[in-house]
Amino acid sequence: MWENMAQIFNKLSSDPEVRAIVLSGAGAKAFTAGLDVKAASEGLLSTDPDANTDPARKAAVFRRHISAFQDCITAVERCEKPVVVALHGFSLGLGIDLSTATDVRLCSRDTRFGVKEVDIGLAADIGTLSRLPKVVGNYGWVKEVALTAREFDAEEALRVGFVNAVYDNREATIAAALKLASLMASKSPVAVQGTKEILNFSRDHSVQDGLRYTSVWNSAALQTQDISAALLSGLQRRTPTFEKL
Numbered sequence: 001m002w003e004n005m006a007q008i009f010n011k012l013s014s015d016p017e018v019r020a021i022v023l024s025g026a027g028a029k030a031f032t033a034g035l036d037v038k039a040a041s042e043g044l045l046s047t048d049p050d051a052n053t054d055p056a057r058k059a060a061v062f063r064r065h066i067s068a069f070q071d072c073i074t075a076v077e078r079c080e081k082p083v084v085v086a087l088h089g090f091s092l093g094l095g096i097d098l099s100t101a102t103d104v105r106l107c108s109r110d111t112r113f114g115v116k117e118v119d120i121g122l123a124a125d126i127g128t129l130s131r132l133p134k135v136v137g138n139y140g141w142v143k144e145v146a147l148t149a150r151e152f153d154a155e156e157a158l159r160v161g162f163v164n165a166v167y168d169n170r171e172a173t174i175a176a177a178l179k180l181a182s183l184m185a186s187k188s189p190v191a192v193q194g195t196k197e198i199l200n201f202s203r204d205h206s207v208q209d210g211l212r213y214t215s216v217w218n219s220a221a222l223q224t225q226d227i228s229a230a231l232l233s234g235l236q237r238r239t240p241t242f243e244k245l
Contacts, residue, residue: 002069002072002073003068003072005072005075005076006071006072006075009021009075009076009078009079009083010075010079012079012081013075013078013079013080013081014080016244016245017244018081019081019184019185019189019192020081020082020083020084020181020182020184020185020192021079021081021082021083021084021181022083022084022085022086022174022177022178022181023076023083023084023085023086023098023102024085024086024088024170024173024174024177025086025087025088025089025091027089028089028170029089029090030088030089030090030091030092031087031088031089031090031091031095031111032090032091032092032093032094032095032098033090033092033093066125066126069126070125070126070127073097073098073101073126073127074101074127076098076101076102077101077102077131077200080193080196080197081192081193081196082103082104082181082184082192082196083101083102083103083104084102084103084104084105084106084177084180084181084184085098085099085102085104085105085106085177086106086107086108086170086173086174086176086177087099087105087106087107087108087111087113087163087173088107088108088110088111088169088170088173089108089110089111089112089170090111090112091107091111091112091113092112092113092114092116092151093114093115093116093117093124094126095113096113096114096115096124096128096132097124097126097127097128097131098127100127100128100131100132100135101127101131103196104164104177104180105162105163105164106163106164106165106166106167106173106176106177106180107154107157107163107165107166107167107173108154108166108167108168108169108170108172108173109154109155109166109167109168109169110154110169111153111154111157111166112151112152112153113151113152113153113157113162114145114149114150114151114152115128115132115145115146115149116149117146117149118146118147118148118149119149124146128146129146132146132162134203135161135162136160136161136162137161138160138161141160154166186239187242188224188226188227188229188230188240188242189226189242189244189245190221190224190226190242190245191221191226193245194217194218194221197217198210198213198214198217201213202214225243226240226242226243229241229242
């Protein structure tokens with residue numbers, strides 16, 4: 001399933017027909033309930049180790065599996081197009097991993113969040129511990145919810161900056177996400193994709209590195225015809241249209 005998701009986002013990233021993406025959950029009660037504990041206990045996390053398996057070789061299998069899973073989630077963040085996620089109901093474990101890789105997070109009032117991995121004897125390893133502190137900018141709060149596995153609601157998520165807005169129900173949340181994505185899609189794709197790329201780079205680097213990266217990026221991007229089209233439409237008081245990218 002997750003390999004398929006990575007393939008889908010990789011395709012959307014380069015599809016010129018796509019300018020913005022909305023990600024939502026199909027279930028009525030949950031965006032994602034997190035790890036399927038029964039399936040995991042019968043699979044890679046089985047407690048029935050082969051006595052003849054060399055620990056280093058077994059560790060290599062685990063490392064490759066974790067890295068592949070991480071890359072599937074990173075495909076969402078790596079996608080060139082902005083991704084808006086509409087969360088509802090239970091959004092636990094992997095729901096946090098996935099949503100922290102998106103660009104904008106919206107949720108319904110009934111959403112329940114949780115970094116639940118410590119409850120099953122794991123440290124969250126697919127992205128939450130790396131991305132969540134940078135999303136909310138509050139390490140103390142992140143450590144509390146990650147070390148206790150306590151759930152938190154939509155209002156707390158809004159207060160700490162994890163989500164951008166809270167809506168009454170799933171339908172209203174998806175409608176708001178579609179409206180926001182449509183607004184992004186109406187802008188110059190050169191500007192939108194460049195802005196996402198520079199913001200993501202600057203998050204993980206120093207200010208000076210970010211400025212340098214921006215100057216190199218814009219040395220090419222400033223040559224786009226989208227700039228003159230946007231300026232001219234402003235003077236003529238009309239909505240600009242931009243070519244695909």
